[in-house]
Amino acid sequence: MLLEGKVAVIHGGGGSIGSTTARVFAREGVRLHLAGRSLPRLEAAASAIRATGASVEIAVVDAMDQAAVDEHVDAVVAREGRLDIALNAVGFDHVQGLAIADTTLADYLHPITGYLQTNFVTAKAASRAMIAQGGGVILTISTPGARLTGRGLIGNAAQSAGLEGFSRALAGELGPAGVRVVCVRPHAFRDASESYTLDMFGRIADAGGTSLDDWWNGLASTTLLGRLPELDEVAEYLAFAASDRAASMTGVVSNLTAGALVD
Numbered sequence: 101m102l103l104e105g106k107v108a109v110i111h112g113g114g115g116s117i118g119s120t121t122a123r124v125f126a127r128e129g130v131r132l133h134l135a136g137r138s139l140p141r142l143e144a145a146a147s148a149i150r151a152t153g154a155s156v157e158i159a160v161v162d163a164m165d166q167a168a169v170d171e172h173v174d175a176v177v178a179r180e181g182r183l184d185i186a187l188n189a190v191g192f193d194h195v196q197g198l199a200i201a202d203t204t205l206a207d208y209l210h211p212i213t214g215y216l217q218t219n220f221v222t223a224k225a226a227s228r229a230m231i232a233q234g235g236g237v238i239l240t241i242s243t244p245g246a247r248l249t250g251r252g253l254i255g256n257a258a259q260s261a262g263l264e265g266f267s268r269a270l271a272g273e274l275g276p277a278g279v280r281v282v283c284v285r286p287h288a289f290r291d292a293s294e295s296y297t298l299d300m301f302g303r304i305a306d307a308g309g310t311s312l313d314d315w316w317n318g319l320a321s322t323t324l325l326g327r328l329p330e331l332d333e334v335a336e337y338l339a340f341a342a343s344d345r346a347a348s349m350t351g352v353v354s355n356l357t358a359g360a361l362v363d
Contacts, residue, residue, distance in 0.1 A: 102343045104129030108185035109176055111163040111222050114141025116292035117241060118189035119148070121335040126154035128339050130185070133176050135161040135169075163190050163218045166225070173225040185342045186226035187239040190218045193296040197252035197304040211259040219263055223281075227274055235278035237342045240267045242285040244357050252304070260285075264353050271351035280350035282341040286334045287323070287357045290316050324359025 108125055112118040113134025119141075126132055126149045134156060136142050142158040149156045161172045177183050194211040195203060223238050230236030245253050246260035264283055271281035288301065305315035320328050334356055340346055341354065355363050 101127070101129035102339055102345070103185070105131070106184040106342070107131045107133070107176065107180040107182055108187065108342070109133045109135060109173060109183060109222075109226070110187045110189060111135050111161070111169075111218070112189035112191060113158070114138050114145050115189055115191055116289060116331055117191075117334065118187070119145035120331040121187060121189065121338050122156065123149055123152070124332070124335040124339045125185075125342075126152060126156065128343075131180060132156040133172075134158045135163065135172055136190075137162055163188065163222055164214075166221045169221050169225045170228075173229055177229050182233050183226060183229040183236060185237050185239065186222060186230075187241075187338065187342075188219050188222045189241060190215075190222075191296055193300055194255055196256055196300060197307050199251055200254060203254065208255045208258075211255045212262060215259045216262050216266065219266060223270060227270075227279060230279045231274070231277040236280070238270065238274070238279065238281045239338055239342060240281070240283045242267075242283050242353060244285060244287055244360050246285065246353075247361050267353065268351050275350055280346075282346070282349060283353045284334060284338060284341070285353050285355055285357060285361075286329045287360050288316075288319060288328055289331050289334075290320075290328050291331055322360055323357065324362070327358055329356050329358045 108130045110118045110122055113122055114136040122132055122134055122145055134142050139160050146156045146158050159172055162168050192211055192214040195207040219240055226238055242264050243260045245256035246264050267281050267283035302312050305312045355361055
């Protein structure tokens, strides 16, 4: 199996990206630890994994709280002996679609503070363990907003560009210790049933006077493939990026936008 015997912590493990990636990781032999703030969502994700015969541990952890994340990572390392993969799949509902004149400072800063803080907190905890053992992989998730322009994207754009810059800088810092950092940039997920984004995109569609289905179709039409990426596709890529087959990959932002962006 691609990741047999490796130990992974997924923050945001009960969300759409986290739970989908967890199922792929489990199939590939990972010893899984899911962390998040919603116990019911964590239990649902774990139940789906256990139904396949794999084992998984869950823990309620606030990924914005450095002490809580440190304590959880320390407990995982004490139990498993190591930590090979750390994925931050935490998401935050936030305001999109408004002109700057209609956007408050608080709404602008919310995704920037949220995404950059949680990724700092989880990466700091994971890197401590990975440096000590001489290797590991830290996975982060961005959005096309890092490279797009237009009305209503300022908070998302700043957040995503900041996270990609953070990931590149972290790769440079941790590379000499054998720790890789890979940032994945997918797109909106139409099949994300357990995500805050459905409400957020619904608000954008309403503000534009269109149905959510038409909004999705319009977004898909902007990609070269004429469709949006699917959760399973991104999860499969994350499994590859975390594996030894990608051992020379670090400091990269992987474009999984189905051609919404062209590098």
